[in-house]
Amino acid sequence: MSNEIIRISNIARKYRQIDTVMYAINEENLKRSAIKMAGNKAVGIDKVTKKEYIEKLNLNIKDLVQRMKRMSYKPKAVRRTYIPKPGSDKKRPLGIPAFEDKIVQDLMSQILEAIYEPMFKEFSYGFRPGRSCHQAIAYLDKMLHREKVNYVVDLDIKGFFDNIDHEWLIKFIEYRIRDKVYIRYIKRFLKSGILEQGKLIRAEKGTPQGGIISPILGNIYLHFVLDDWFEKVVERQTKGYAGMVRYADDSVACFQYKEEAEKYLRSVKKRLAKFGLEVAEEKTKILEFGRFAARERRKQGKRKPETFEFLGFTHYCSTGKNGQFRAKRKTSGKKFRAKVQEMKQWLRSRMQYKVTDTIKLLNIKLVGHYRYYGITDNTEAVRRYWRIVTIMLYKTLNRRTQKNKYSYKEYYNKIRNQIVRPRIYVDIVEMAYSM
Numbered sequence: 001m002s003n004e005i006i007r008i009s010n011i012a013r014k015y016r017q018i019d020t021v022m023y024a025i026n027e028e029n030l031k032r033s034a035i036k037m038a039g040n041k042a043v044g045i046d047k048v049t050k051k052e053y054i055e056k057l058n059l060n061i062k063d064l065v066q067r068m069k070r071m072s073y074k075p076k077a078v079r080r081t082y083i084p085k086p087g088s089d090k091k092r093p094l095g096i097p098a099f100e101d102k103i104v105q106d107l108m109s110q111i112l113e114a115i116y117e118p119m120f121k122e123f124s125y126g127f128r129p130g131r132s133c134h135q136a137i138a139y140l141d142k143m144l145h146r147e148k149v150n151y152v153v154d155l156d157i158k159g160f161f162d163n164i165d166h167e168w169l170i171k172f173i174e175y176r177i178r179d180k181v182y183i184r185y186i187k188r189f190l191k192s193g194i195l196e197q198g199k200l201i202r203a204e205k206g207t208p209q210g211g212i213i214s215p216i217l218g219n220i221y222l223h224f225v226l227d228d229w230f231e232k233v234v235e236r237q238t239k240g241y242a243g244m245v246r247y248a249d250d251s252v253a254c255f256q257y258k259e260e261a262e263k264y265l266r267s268v269k270k271r272l273a274k275f276g277l278e279v280a281e282e283k284t285k286i287l288e289f290g291r292f293a294a295r296e297r298r299k300q301g302k303r304k305p306e307t308f309e310f311l312g313f314t315h316y317c318s319t320g321k322n323g324q325f326r327a328k329r330k331t332s333g334k335k336f337r338a339k340v341q342e343m344k345q346w347l348r349s350r351m352q353y354k355v356t357d358t359i360k361l362l363n364i365k366l367v368g369h370y371r372y373y374g375i376t377d378n379t380e381a382v383r384r385y386w387r388i389v390t391i392m393l394y395k396t397l398n399r400r401t402q403k404n405k406y407s408y409k410e411y412y413n414k415i416r417n418q419i420v421r422p423r424i425y426v427d428i429v430e431m432a433y434s435m
């Protein structure tokens with residue numbers, strides 16, 4: 001963190017509003033941002049790579065700063081392309097900003113983070129320094145086990161990042177920042193638009209697609225729209241327990257009483273609508289969940305408690321070794337199928353490569369999978385994934401040629417044992433206990 005950003009952070013902790021922040025967007029800090037950018041990413045509409053930009057870094061940054069001072073710097077439209085969606089025939093849009101715009105966005109997002117990070121709530125975890133998905137799950141686990149939780153509201157916001165209202169977002173930023181030049185550049189990024197098949201699509205709402213600045217803008221928006229409102233209004237008006245955890249636009253609210261869960265769902269729909277957002281009805285639900293859920297549903301002649309999805313896991317009611325209630329989780333079926341399909345496509349793309357190289361890369365991918373999905377109570381799912389991957393690899397290797405096919409015994413002895421086996425990396429229970 002640069003001295004200028006540290007200074008902004010210190011001022012933000014003392015005063016509600018900051019008069020000027022543009023002094024942090026200087027040559028030295030822009031160079032830092034340029035150097036740390038990944039160099040293997042797709043290029044924007046100007047087709048400038050990191051390598052090309054860095055070759056004349058001093059000249060390029062000096063020119064950029066001068067243009068920003070003259071207010072002649074204008075972010076380029078984001079190039080939109082489509083990539084395969086794992087586990088589906090559909091494709092998902094991917095926004096690719098120009099390299100120079102990434103540099104400016106990175107520094108502008110650092111400024112926003114320095115100012116707003118101290119404001120964000122404890123239960124907000126998405127895209128924040130030192131916070132992770134696993135911590136969000138542990139926070140949810142803590143609520144479910146320590147508090148009187150009987151009902152869960154699984155809330156899904158429809159197309160959140162595409163529907164952020166620009167006017168409201170600017171008001172939320174102006175709440176802390178009075179620097180008019182900085183605000184004008186935020187507006188320019190919001191209005192930069194999308195270029196698709198040679199056609200410019202104007203941006204009337206939403207954050208820059210693929211933009212480095214989009215996550216912090218989303219957090220600022222939901223801080224004022226949802227988090228602050230939940231803490232100051234919802235929690236204070238409920239008689240029983242009420243708590244929430246949020247990761248980006250994915251949130252779960254916990255309640256002691258059903259009527260208060262129902263009231264929250266009605267209220268949050270109105271709250272979101274006020275700020276140009278809406279709930280995805282097909283994905284949003286109230287469910288009976290907690291230590292008494294199984295018993296109460298049995299009394300009513302119902303089946304076992306429902307489950308809900310959060311951060312790629314299916315959360316369900318179960319019991320521990322002592323027979324007491326335990327909230328457990330496993331890889332969600334949708335995510336599991338998508339991951340299998342993604343791996344299948346990748347293995348097929350490696351048919352012409354050396355087996356040793358493929359196994360080396362495969363092990364890196366598997367360790368990444370285990371580090372995320374290898375959490376408490378999810379042993380069976382990661383083992384199953386490993387078994388499926390080893391079978392797919394065997395079939396892929398034998399498709400390479402009609403000659404020299406592996407028998408399963410040869411494959412088992414020579415190759416299968418080289419594939420890194422699954423293990424549990426994250427103890428969610430321990431993490432929740434330490435919170």
